[in-house]
């Protein structure tokens with residue numbers, strides 16, 4: 001029996017195929033860029049904008065915060081910032097733009113904070 005046709009080799013092949021498929025799936029689901037940049041002037045005071053996989057907010061003039069746009073409820077996407085809250089339209093969860101705390105469910109978990117830094121007037125959000 002050759003190595004290519006033995007059950008062990010077949011298992012290894014299937015394992016390798018599953019690992020490759022999982023890797024491809026992870027790559028397909030990963031954000032295009034882990035780091036996004038946005039001009040501070042483009043973030044409205046008392047509001048925010050969705051930038052790539054993040055929501056960047058300015059709760060008070062000159063104070064900025066950043067969160068993942070992945071909704072902690074069922075991994076929907078926070079796509080809107082209105083009236084001082086970040087909104088996931090999937091089931092209507094709302095999160096505070098300053099803290100990420102839940103204002104309205106069904107989510108019980110806050111929006112996930114994201115790393116935020118500044119380079120002059122440019123904001124840099126995400127992993128470096």
Ligand code: FES
Pocket residue numbers: 071072073074075076077088089090091092093105106107
């Ligand atoms: S996935 Fe966001 S509210 Fe359900």
